Amino acid sequence: IFFRRHVSMPKIRCADLWIGGPTQVSFGDSVLLLSADAALFKIIEDEGDSKGLTALALSQHRSRLRAALLFRNTFTECPYFSDRLITDEDRPVTFTWPCAAPIRVLKWAADLQYRTLTTDGAVRVVSTDGKGALTLAPYARLFTVQWPLRLTGPPQVAHHGAEAAGEGTRDVYLTVEQSFSVYEYPPRWQYPLHLALQTWRRAQHSEDDARGLPQPMDSEPWGLTPLPAMPDALPPASVALQFPTASSLSLCSLFAAANPTPGVSHAVHTRLGGPQLAVEVTATATYRY
Structure with missing residues (x-):
């Protein structure tokens, strides 16, 4: 039982899935935020911010979006994905x-x-x-x-x-x-x-x-x-995309060094009082829970 780092996935430094809220994923040079239903995204980087609809993402954003969604979908009840994010790795x-x-x-x-x-x-x-x-x-x-x-x-x-x-x-x-x-x-x-x-x-x-x-x-x-149905690919214009506050609770956290080495950290997988899951960062950058 694990979250597997796919071959084509950019390196993730830190990822958080927030209870009842968005997903936040930090890469080496940018931070990506997904809305609670993952239909909207925002990327913050030195060159400027980008945001839009996940289903209509531009090519330069797709690899990071795909990485964030693969992490989010592993642990959330209702996953989200788009056919525009499919790669040869997903064909099987x-x-x-x-x-x-x-x-x-x-x-x-x-x-x-x-x-x-x-x-x-x-x-x-x-x-x-x-x-x-x-x-x-x-x-x-x-x-x-x-x-x-x-x-x-x-x-x-x-x-x-x-x-x-x-x-x-x-x-x-x-x-x-x-x-x-x-x-x-x-x-x-x-x-x-x-x-x-x-x-x-x-x-x-x-x-x-x-x-x-x-x-x-x-x-x-x-x-x-x-089976859960996917949300509408075109959410209402009134939906706001916000970063989680400091008081928010993380449902699942994942941390990785730039050059992963074997080790174990802990991530809360369930609500307060629930069991904790060990996250092992292996030399091949596979995160096991």
Whole structure:
């Protein structure tokens, strides 16, 4: 369970996701701020400030915007992304789907065929259509979800044969990856998390290992996860973009040296009283939580 620094991502010096507010990311020569819904951005640098709509970002801003969004999307309930920010690095996790049948829900089943216990002790639960997955860490305190997010931007026109088959235009989807604590997470992930914890408990874990974990739910044969919709790519003109105040609480913080060296710092992932997550800055600039 981690926030991976992608190859094409510029180096991040510091990043903060503020509770109920914006995301602030500091690079070596600039600071980027995203609005609470990430539809607006502002970049502050020595040459002057730039601001605009994330979905219509100019080419010189896209690499920093993409880095900030990848960090934000990992830990916030409702991610945001734009097809203009897609790079070759993202192609393996993008696909198109008919506009007439948008992907809005994931269905999960209690059948054991959809669950896997990996060699390192993690538990993976896959949705019945294979488009979503939840992975519970071996120590069962954190989990990662992967699911398809419909991107902002014009739909693609299907090839002649596909259109004749009734598919017509197709939306572009990006498979996003998010990390949450088992103690506080969006309720939509409760059912697949229950399946993962159920499998984890059965894997000969002691009562001490399971102490403090959420209690098992009543077993249901299936469950649904409504997927969050992206905000409007063109927010109201009245929306203001402001920096967080000193009294704001940081939901998740990430710090990295210019030349990362192995080490551990702490970042608050949940509201006051919630567990803290360790942030490891490795030599390859991968940040593990």
